[in-house]
Amino acid sequence: MRNARHWLSAAVPVTAAFLSLYFAVSAAWIPLKAELAQWLMERSWRESLAGGMPRPPWPWADTSVAAELGVPAHDVSLLVLRGNSGRNLAFGPVLVDSTTGSQDIVINGHRDTHFRFLRELQIGDRLRLSDRDGDRWYAVGELEVVDSRRYEMIVDGTAERLSLVTCYPFDSPVAGGPLRYVVTAYPLREGASTKRR
C-alpha cells in the first residue's frame, strides 16, 4: 500500500507534466501550421499572380490558392484556398466549392486561427478580394449568428455578395458547436460614391 502511494505520488506529477507537454505541443501545432502554411502559400501566390504556372505551395500539396482576402482596417491579409475540406481549413480560409465561379461567394475559416478577426469586423468595413482578374471591394453589410442545424446557406446565382463564415461563439472552448457567425458583404461600385467629387 505504501509502495503504491509512493509510486503514485511520483507518477502523478510526471504524468501531469507529460500531459502538459502533449497538450502544449498539439495546441501550438495548430496555429503554427496555420501561419506556416500561409507563409508557404505566399510564394506560390506571387508566382501565379505574375502569370506563371501556379506551383503547389509545398511539394505534396493538393490544393491551390484561389484568392487573397484583405481587410485593411484590421491589417489582415489571407490567402484563400480551393477545396472546402477540414484539412485545407487548417492551412487557410477556403472557398466553398459550389460558390466557385459564382458572384455569390462563401469563404469558411477557423474562428480561432485565420478568421479570428471576424469578431472585430464592423458594418461598413471594407473587404478586398483579389484574384487573377483583379481586385474587388466589398463593404460589410450584415453580421449574423446562424444555427447550422436549422438553416442552410443558399447560394443565389443572382446575388452578388461575399460571405465569411466561422464558428460561433468565438470564445467557446470546444469545437464542433452548431452556431455559425456569418459576415455578409456587398460589392462596392467604384465611382458610385466618388462620382461628384
Next chain:
Amino acid sequence: MAKHPSIRDQLERDAWRNHALFAQRRARIAARHGSSSLRWQDRALLILAIVLVLLLIVRVETARAEPGTAPFWGIEAAEPGGSRSVALNTDFVVQVTGLAARVQVTQRFRNDGAAWKEAVYRFPLPQGAAVDRLRIETGGRVIEGEIREREEARRAYQQARSAGQLASLVEQQRPNQFETRLANIGPGEEVQVQIGFLATVDYRDGSFSLQLPLTFTPRWESADAGADNSRAGTAWPDEAPHPILSPGGDIDDHYLTVEVMLHSVTELVSIESRFHDIDIQPEPGGYRILLTDPDARSDRVFDLGWTPEFGTAPAASLTTWDGGDAVYALLMLAPPLAEAIAPQPREVVFVIDTSGSMEGTSIRQAKSALRQGLDHLDPQDRFNLVRFDSDAELLFPAAVQPSPYYLAQATDFINDLHASGGTDMAPALDLAMGLARHAGLLRQIVFITDGSVGNEQELLLGIGEKLDDSRLFTVAIGSAPNAWFMRKAAEVGRGSYHHIGKQDEVEERMTALWARIENPAVQNLQVDWGMEAEYYPEIIPDLYAGDPLWLYARLPFEPQEVTLTGELDSRYWQAVSRVSPLAGGEGLATLWARRRVEALEDSRIFGVDAAEVRRQVLDLALEFGLLTPYTSLVAVDRTPTRPPAEDLDSEGVPSLLPAGSALSAGFSATATGWPLQLTLALLSLFVATGMLLYLPPSRAQLAGGARRPGAAFSP
C-alpha cells in the same frame, strides 16, 4: 505537416477524455492521501482545477444556450436534409371572376413510412390573401374545418393529436407565411388538406396578373426581416419559426398542378405565364388554363398575366354583393394616362438622416441616393436640403434653382455629412413641411432614413397634421430598416415608399422614385358613395400613373354610382363609376373584412390599445371566418384512427429551394479548439509543478510513517 487528415479531430476528441481521466486520477490521489495529508497548497490547486473545469463547462453551456435554437411550440420539425417519409404534392384550382380570384390549394400528404406521422409544412400565400376555408379529405371521408381563436384552435388540435384523431391546423405565422399541421396520418395513407383563400388580381397599365408564390426565397430570415411590421408591437410572435428549405434534385414529390378558370366577358388578346408553360383552352364564358409540364414542381412563383382587347380594359370598375344586412363593394379606378398632361414644376426638399444608426454602409447609400436625386432635377424645379440628427439643419433659407452654383454647394454639403448623434425626426419634418412655399409649385419631401425611431406614433400624427399640400416620399436605407414605419409615413404623407437595401440598388430605386414624382398625379381624392360608407384604405392615396386605386367598402344599400373628385394639375378632376354588369360574389365581403383587419392592425400606431385591436380583429375574424394572427383554422375528425399503442412522429415537410439557386456545401466545422488544448496544457503544468513543489515533504512523512501532530486540520 499533419501526417494524417484526422489527427486534429482525434486530438479534439481525446482532449475531453484525457481531461476526465486526469481529474479522476487526481481525485483518487486525494482520497488515498486522506484529508489530513492535503496541505493548503494542494487544496488551493485542487480548487483552482475545479474552478477551471467549472468555467469550461459554463462556457460550453452558454455557447449552447444561444437564442434562436429553442424549439417552437411542442413539436420539433425534422432536420432539414434528413430522410423524409411524408411526401407532399400540391394542386391549385383558381377561379378568376372580375378582379377577385378564389383559390383552392390542395396539399396532398402521403405517409410512405411505417410509423404514424404528423406533417408540418410552411408555405407562402399571395400578399393580402384572405384565408377562409379548410377541409380534410381521406378515403372518401370529408372533415370541414372552422375558424377558432388561435389558442383554442391549438388546444383542440393538440387534444385530437394525442387522442389519435385525424386533425389539421392552419395558422398564419408571418404576413406571408402560413403553416399546415396534419396529425395522425396512418402508414401508407394519403390525406388531402384543402385550403381556400381569396386574392385580388393585379391591374397595371391595361393588363391583369395573378401571382401564386409557391416557395420561399430567403437565404435565411433574420428575426425581423420576414415581418414588415417588425417594430410597432405586432401580433407576430418574435420566435415565428422559419421555413424549412430543401434542394430539389432526386426527390419524388412537390409536384404541382395548376388549373385556372378565367371568367371573362370580353375577348382577351393575350394570356401569358412568365415561368411555366401553359395550355389554354377556350370555354364558354372564359378560358381554362393548365400547366403543360406534368413534372412541374413548387419551386418558383406562378405568374399569370392576361390582357383584354384594347379599349375594353376598364378605367373604372365597381362590383357589389348584397350580403343581406349590408352591401359590399370593390371600386377600382385606373389613373389617367401620363402622356396626356404636362409635368408640373416641383419643389423638392430632401431630408437626410445623419444620426449614429446610419453610420457605415447606410450613410454612404443615403449620400449616393441624394446625389442621384439632385441629378434628376429639372431646370424649372426648386430644391432644398435638410440634414438632421439630434438637431435639424437647413441648407438654403428658401428653395433654390438647380443651377450649377447651388448644385455645387449642395454637393459639398452632402460630402461633408457624417453619421453621429441621436435621431430627432420631428423638428426636421416640421422644418421641411413648414417651409415657405413657392406659388404654383408642388412640394415633395424626399425623406431618406433607416427609420430607427421609438416615437413612430407621434411622428405619424405630426405628419398627418402638418402635411397640408406637401407629399412625403420615404426612402428606407439599409438591410433592416423600420419598414413598417416608413411605409405608413408614406401612406399618411400620400407619397410612396421605396427601399434601398444595397449600394447597387441606389440607382434603380431612385429612378423608380423619380418616375413617381415626375409624373403628375390626381391629388386630394374624395369619394362620394352617395351614402354613409365604411371603406379601406381610409386615407385615399394620390393616383399615380400606372397604379390603379382600389377601395373596399361596406355600404348600407346598393349604390347606383360612385363619384370620385380630385385635382389634376391644379384643376378639378372627376370620375364616375357605375355598378358593372359583372356582379361580385360573396368574396367581396371577405375581402372587405381582410382589409378592415389590416386597418385595425395599423390603428395601433395611432394609439389604439393592443388588447382592443385584438378584440375587434377577433370579432371580425370569427364573423367572417377569416384566418388572422389571432385566429386559426382547425379541422378534427370525430373518431380516433391511431391505436393508442402506436407512437406519433412529427416531420417537417420542406419547401423546395427556388429554381436557379443551388445549395452550398452547408456549414463546415470551423473551429480547431486549440485554445482549449492550451488551457489543458497550462492546467496540467500547474498540477505538475504544484505536486513537485509540495508533495516531496509529505511523501517523506508518509514513508517514515510519522504524522506531525498538529498538522492535521482541526476538527
